Amino acid sequence: MGQIMEQMPIVVDALNIGFLQTLKLFFVTLIGAFPLGLVIAFGSMSRFGPLKYFSKFVVWIIRGTPLMIQLLIIYYFPGLVLHTPIWGGGESGRFLAAAFSFVLNYACYFSEIYRGGIQGVPIGQEEAGLVLGMTRRQIFFKITLLQMIKRIVPPMSNEIITLVKDTSLARIIALQEIIWAGQAFMKGSHGISGAIWPLFFTAVYYLIFNGILTLLLGRLERRLDYFR
Known part of the structure; x- marks a missing residue:
């Protein structure tokens, strides 16, 4: 105990x-995946066939393969196969590759949530807006978007909580996030070797952060109750 x-x-x-690196990857993923997911959702619903099917194909590939494999391919493929390293070296290069992988992965998941939320708004409301002389842009931002947000908060909350835990996968390309930091003490980091108890401490970090996010997202969902 004294030791x-x-x-x-x-x-x-x-x-x-390590946790600061985890937080950085988490927030960068959200900042990139939220708007990109909406773009992909519009692509999947587009009336332009090639764009529609290309968007659906990308979503199918990303959702159908493990994030860990995507990380490995995105980080190693340009350098080992194409002989064109694009991520640079060191921790910054690994972070860029991890951020790109996470943004693309979660944007595809978010796009399906967006699409479900948009298509879940009754078509009659869009028709009523057109009758009132509103443009499709006005209908989307003043009618569809607000109702969509209410519908997508619960599934988005689940994906955001999952993202917190998925950041641990970045260690597969040697990004030094919190799990990497905890495992290092089993291998001799800072003169400490064979210590497994730091890994249990990493769970505490995740529990506290997920607890805070759960409270914040729950409050957001309650504030949107007026759309019922």
Whole structure:
């Protein structure tokens, strides 16, 4: 017990650094995936055939393959197969590759949620807007969008909570997020080897962060109750 207490400051400092990397990847993914997902959703609903089927094909590929495989292909394929490394070296290069992979992956999942939310709004409301002389742009932003947001909050909340945990997959390309930091103490990091207890501490970070997100998303869902 005394040894653990001595090691605690070193472990907490390392986990904090790893968790900051996890948070960075989480927020970058959301910032990129929210708008890209909407673009893909519009592509999937487009009346222009090639765009529609291309969008659906991309979504099918991304949703049908593991995120871990996507990370490996996106990070290693340009350099090993095409002999054109595009991500650069070091931690920044690994982060760029991970961020690109996560944004693309979650944008495809978000696009299906967007599409379901948009198509779930009764068509009669769009027709009523047209009768009142509104443009399709006005109908979307003043009628469809607000109702869509209410419909998509619960499934979006689930995806956002899943994203927090999925960030741990970035360690497959050696991105030093929080799980990587916890595992390092089993291999001799900072002069500490064979210590498994730091991994249990990483679970505490995830639980607290997911708890905060659950409260915030629950509050958002309650505030949108007026659309019922």
